Structure formats: C-alpha cells, structure tokens
Amino acid sequence: MSEKKLIRVRDVMKHKYDLVDGLSTVRQVLDMMQHVETKCVIVDKRHEDDEYGIVVLADIARHVLAANKSPDRVSIYEVMTKPAVTVSPNMNIRHASALFARLGLSRAPVVNGEGEIIGIVSHTDMVLKGLMQLY
DSSP states (O other): OOOOOOOOOHHOBOOOOOOOOSSOOOOOOHHHHSSSSOOEEEEOSSTTTTOOOOEHHHHHIIIIITTTTTTOOGGGGGGGSSSSOOOOOOOHHHHHHHOOOOOOEEEEEEETSSSEEEEEHHHIIIIIIIHHHOO
C-alpha cells in the first residue's frame, strides 16, 4: 500500500500580499498594488474586533468595469467580500481545495493561530505547486 503525501497550505502559499484600507478608492488600490501575482488585496480590519475583507480582481471587473463606474468614485469596501474566508497554514491542500470548490472561492488569506494574515493561497498555487508532489 502506498503512503499518501501530505501537502499543507503553508507549503504552497504566497507569503507576500497587499493590505489596504477599506476607504481607499479602487484606483488608489490598483495604483499601490505591489504583488499583482496574488490577483487580490486584503482589506484591513478597522479595529481589533473587526474582520478582514478580500477583493479579487474579478470583483473589480464585475462591480466597477462592467458596471461602467469610475475607479475614482468607488471605495474598495464597496466591492469587498467581508468577512474573508480564511484557511490555516496547517490545512491539507486537498481540504482547502474542497472548501474552495464548495464556496466558489479562487483564493483565501492564510491566517495563523493568533489571527494574523501570513499569506495568500489560491487554487492555482495548490495545483501548480502541490498536485504534482502528491502523485
């Protein structure tokens, strides 16, 4: 019997991400994005008891571009998903992939035990960096 290899989210996630203020305009956010390869930004908590939000580029395309709105007149909080669904760095990528499929996600922040974001993981990361190692 062959032993199945365990690949965890921490093994495939991206460690760099963009954290933005919810009051920033869509244009400001796009101008300051440093990690375009993540294809998303995390919207910071407003206070300690708040939750993180997330905006993927598809959200901006749908709510700003397709709606023919000016990126200067739309705040990022208007297009974010909040609370963002998060995953643990210790989660098996098979479970993370199943969660993504069930909830229709393309990516999620990776949050440590203290509730701090330590990275981003996407279906692409799990497939390109993890799937080939499994078999």
